[in-house]
Amino acid sequence: MAGFSVVPVRAKHQRLILLGVALAALVAAGLLAAWALRNQASYFYVPSEIIAKPPEADRSVRLGGMVVRGSMKNAPDGVTVNFIVTDGKQQVPVRFAGIKPALFVEGSGVVAEGHWQDGLFTADNLLAKHDEKYTPREMQGMTTDQAHKAIAETK
Amino acid sequence: MHGFANPARFLRIATWATPLCLILGLVLASGALVWGVFFGPADQLQGDVVRIIYLHVPTAWLGMMGWSAIAVASFVEIVWRHPLAGIAARAAALPGAVFTALCLITGSIWGRPAWGTWWVWDGRLTSMLVLLFLYFGYMALANAGEQNDAAGQGQGRMAAIFGLIGAVNIPIIHYSVLWWNSLHQPPSLSLSGVLTGTSPMATAFVVPLLTAVLGFSLIFGGVVLARMRMILADAQAEARLRRKAMAAQAAVSAEGW
Structure with a gap:
């Protein structure tokens, strides 16, 4: 009869689970908001x-x-x-x-x-x-690919 | 993890770790700035204006890292009730806010010559400004909690919950340039790009930049440690004063009888 007993959930585990669920809901809400903004929040049209x-x-x-x-x-x-x-x-x-x-x-x-x-x-x-490419002035006149090749060769 | 939650052991470690972080950070950061600004190359399109990245990128990184630290510490504070975690979160707020403000200022100074404008309301700039306001809100909330501490622990928990909710903004800042068309350029540095040497940013910029990031991160760590020690010392002094006052009161009432 006594083989079945309820294991009490420790307070800190309860907090861990609650906070995990709350954070998951929060991230989902944030992603939904960002998704809804995907067209409106763009700075320009292409x-x-x-x-x-x-x-x-x-x-x-x-x-x-x-x-x-x-x-x-x-x-x-x-x-x-x-x-x-x-x-x-x-x-x-x-x-x-x-x-x-x-x-x-x-x-x-x-x-x-x-x-x-x-x-x-x-x-x-x-x-x-400006784009994400940064190239030293000494490599002016080269294309970015050529510049990267030059950098690779000097290493 | 649990070992560091002991304030006495934390203080023993922080006593030598604080000056170590600050001195090493100052040397690395100033070295990287001198290197990049005076000896590094100019960019082929931007010219000398590019040199502000040695200040702009580390401050942006630390503005975001500051809130990430607040979020992690708040999580530990709520779940495990470690008092040091709450102190760490409060200590990280002010340096985080200062670095975020520096990031916005240096970015604006760069934007004027590079883009032709001081400020635009694109995704990256707006979400970074929101981060600064979140810092202000967090500091106000944490301060209010401190003043009402006698009333209970509820206010301190409010700051921790706010720290977790505000963390939603961090991935938004990071992905703002990828999700939406923005005037701000997409990231030039990634872990894989740096490790394989295929970054869109030439190595002559990457090396001093990463040195500056490391240096400023150490300064940030040192400031957080120093502020944590300050908060602990404040609490100690207050507890001592309270004990003294209570002892004096007990002596007075004993005499009265």
Whole structure:
């Protein structure tokens, strides 16, 4: 009869289990919130999103992507610049009149704030986007892959 | 683990570990800063502006590590009721907040020449600012708990629960640049990248940067140890004063009878 006995749960084990369950619920809630934010919390749209779902012409949006090499053309008025932004899938022409940030060059990332109208993105402001690659100035002129090869050879 | 929960043994270890961490950390951090700022290379795109990473990356890392330490210590405090764990969590809050603020300031100074703006509301910058506000909230809550300690232990537990809930922000900061399009660049350093030498960041930047991270981490550890000793000494002095006051009161009432 007495072979069956209830093992009392020690207080600290109870706290451990309770806290584990609470933390699991908390992480799940955080992930759900982040998932729900996945479109709204983005700082900019990429060209394929702009083309697939064009925003209204009077709405301010940001466009982000890479400046296509060889696409940057300065207009004769001296302040206006036209260039093409790509995300690797789609391309969008951009026009901007104003002072360009120092890191704004062809083949580099850019975020443009402005309006999308009739197939042209008119930017009021340009932000240069730096990527995760850091290369010493001595290796200027090399591509990043060449630079990494040079670094590997000198080791 | 349980061995370190004994305050007397902790104090014996902390007495020599505190200056060791601080001195070694100062030497490594200042060495890495001098190396990176005066002798390291300039970046091909950013130029000399890149040199601020030797301050920005370690402070960002420690801002996040500070809250991770608060979360782990809060967990131990709630489950095992180790008094030292609660003290460790309170001690880590102020240095964590200072490093987070430094990270935001240095990042802003870098952003002006590199991006063309001091501040943007993208995922990484916003979640880091939220971390700073979480630190302020935690410190206020922990202070309030200390003042009401006579009323019971409830307030101290509140700070620990807040420390655990706030930890949700840490993975959000880390993944903000991967989940969402952000102006901030994705991480340049990863464990596998550093170990195999395939980081997107050239080795000439990585070596002084990791030295600076190690140095500032040691300084952080030393400051936390020093603050833990301070909190323990405060509690000891208060207990001694209380005993004295009670003894004096007992003597007065004995005379009165």
